[in-house]
Amino acid sequence: MEELVSLCKRRGFIFQGSEIYGGLQGFYDYGPLGVELKNNIKAAWWRTNVYERDDMEGLDASIIMHRQVLRHSGHEATFSDPMVDNKKNNKRYRLDHLVKDQKADVIAKVAEAMGQTAENFPAVVAALNANPAQASEALRAAGVRDPFSGEVGEWTEPKPFNMMFKTTIGPVADDESYGYLRPETAQGIFTNFKNVVDSTSRRLPFGIAQIGKAFRNEITPRNFIFRVRELEQMEIEFFCAPGTDEEWHEKWLEARLSWWEAQGVPRSKIEILDVPKEDLAHYSKRTYDLMYDYPTLGHEEIEGIANRSDYDLGSHTKNQSELGLVARVEENLDSIAKLTIPHPETNKPVVPFVIEPSAGVDRAMLAVLSEAFTKETLENGNERIVLKLKPHLAPIKVAVIPLARNKAELVDLARSIKNDLQKLGLGRILLEDSGNIGKAYRRHDEVGTPYCVTVDFDTVGKGEDASLTGTVTIRDRDTLAQERVKISDLSAYLQAKLR
Template identity: 65%
Template sequence: PAETLDELVALCKRRGFIFPGSEIYGGLQGTYDYGPLGVELKNNLKQAWWRRNVYERDDMEGLDASILTHRLVLHYSGHEATFADPMVDNRITKKRYRLDHLLKDQPEEVLRRLYRAMEVEEGNFHALVQAMMASPERAGGAMTAAQVLDPASGEPGDWTPPRYFNMMFKTYVGPVEEEAALAYLRPETAQGIFINFKNVLDATSRKLPFGIAQIGKAFRNEITPRNFIFRVREFEQMEIEYFVRPGEDEYWHRYWVEERLKWWQEMGLSRENLVPYQQPPEELAHYAKATVDILYRFPHGLEELEGIANRTDFDLGSHTKDQEALGITAKVLKNEHSTQRLAYRDPETGKWFVPYVIEPSAGVDRGVLALLAEAFTREELPSGEERIVLKLKPQLAPIKVAVIPLVKNRPEITEYAKRLKARLLGLGLGRVVYEDTGNIGKAYRRHDEVGTPFAITVDYDTIGQSKDGTTKLKDTVTVRDRDTMEQIRLHVDELEGFLREKLRW
């Protein structure tokens, strides 16, 4: 696996996976562009998720809701009031930080002084941040007195009282920038699922339990985007809202944690690097009854890849009309605008109730980063040379097969290779490339680095011009395996079976 983010960043730039956003104008912080190989890898990951969670199940429907979101959706969901991170400024350097990130990066003795100044039990980090947000004036003074360091200067700062910063991106719909036209870019895909609950239910006549799955962009104005594509301002999520009967929620919560852990392993992440973390009660979001985060050992540390929350009837209960009659159990804002009843009629008793929801919510970009980190391998060859290989699952690899003519100046060979490329592409297994840049050794190295599982070479034998003068090897090619570097010779008619088997999910 990769040891540092830097080696991944360098590979991604060099080979065309991921570039900094708006780079030629100095970059736009917290944005990245997926290049020729990144877009393939990302699409493959999303397709694998969709296939597992929508196609292979009989209790799931898909959705693609809009990104621009009515203000009331994010009012009643609670985001307008509470989707905020604590932020603090250094008056000396004018730098701004997310409070918890800043504190986590401090030397131990600085933190110890801060715990003491805030009179919080040492080691209870969550309580420390809470205490600081409860008395911001005191917290600002305590940070300055404890000599909290500014990572930008490495010097103690003069800190302002911390305050909350709402992370939603605002925009205006229509030509006039006025309050009434305010809308948001969605900060999560989930809300689009909740507000379409009745539409999907009416259209599909689903019975509980069932889920709605969605993949799409989400936007958060993160105070300190960092760690490459781990924390960005524009990212993608793969989210499921799985609706269940109250009382069955705990079973389904456990079920989804297991299911998702299994899936990430099937994608190639090793079990040792995946850590399920049950949030203690004091860390839980106000709407959650229980949350298990799936943490991954990223090169920069053990951090969240996916969160699986039991959200009870909070979401449908927040957006439904007739809240009182439906007897919602979660604490929700009184909804005076919703025009629909987001509830389920029990087919046996005829009674209406609001389903509970289990939400497995994964980040696509964090998934891509984890896959790259896990797959990145440095090997020393018997010759003493080093090779870098991306040992991605063949199914996820951006390019499945590279077809390489041994020489570029023999039309029989290059034409044969081009025809073979077209034929293999026709199998529908993903991207197949015809590759005649550089010599064959260079082509192999390049494809090792981008994770292409198979390199197929068309040579003199293939066109029936073997050195021994026979045509025994006509229509055979060499197939080189990325991981073992072993080459076998196959008849071109055997390639379909071979590749289908190797690329099967």
């Protein structure tokens, strides 16, 4: 992980946010290559989930939302994590993180005190969260240490900490004029359900997909871009008739695993966690968490696929009592919309069930980079670092390199090849005229550029072999094989390789 973090900074993928002022914890900036990789991941997700399906619409809703939205969604009351303070040094920790960071014997003692075993950590967390008083006693009895000071802490009883960022809207800051930065993109989909149905005439089953920023005031942001306070999500709310939800839940699990595989994140590295009942979010009937085996972190959630029942639309709709809702929802006297759709069989208005595959873009980046990061020993004994990214995700698709940067003839031809390739719409093509071919190859291995095209003296008829005039060398990132290809065949060659 350390090597990957350093590569990300050195090559311009990811920087600490507000770095020149000492940095801001939990915020990261995506650099020249990071933005390309991120855009490519999002484009791959959109292509699979929107363009390649016939049952999906897209959406881009606003980030700041009416406080009523997040009140009726349940977030004001329940979007919180239990935190504990160490009275000795006033440090604050998320309860489950604190326990997870302890030595194995301490974790085992906490688990035992909560009537669980350390092997089933999700159940330990669920028990801790559900019983604050008992949790406090368990931390004391197990001698839980403060990760900062290393000493046994003096722990307070866990208290809920709401993770939403609140902000003032308009020029006057009073009790009424606040809103929230959305903690998930999902709510924008629910509040637009009626707009999308009315404008597209969709019938069940169908989904709405959205990619966008979400904000969570995490108590302990950490592990690089794994847990941040400003994150990006790729979310689908898939609406289906009650009774068909369990089948759709399974189908989405399968679809999502196969998408990850296509991004270079194999199934064998993902564990499917059937989230224990006690640990389910307030809206969930059942949730599968996809737990990717991150380097040094171990298995952590990369995506949640939740069966949200009719909770969300049921919470945001008017006339709740007439709609036969299955989920337990709070009364809503504020909504002005009835969020129903004709049942596909009976045609009677129904509040659909929702399956929600929700993936984090930042966590996707980390997984994709981790899988791609490779160290190889070459035949000559040298070591090389190479990012074996899938070509569709690579930030730079092709680097066009003139062999000498002070030879105008080579540079001009390289530039014209670059411009022609750029027009193919494959993504970023880079003119790499730094002059040192060895360094250029090393750099492009490290940033995952699948192909380097070199323009040399043979290309312009000034080398030793006249038969090579009008040809360039193509170097393959993974096999290191070099091939001579005619400039006139280059577009077709690369199109076939990179599409």
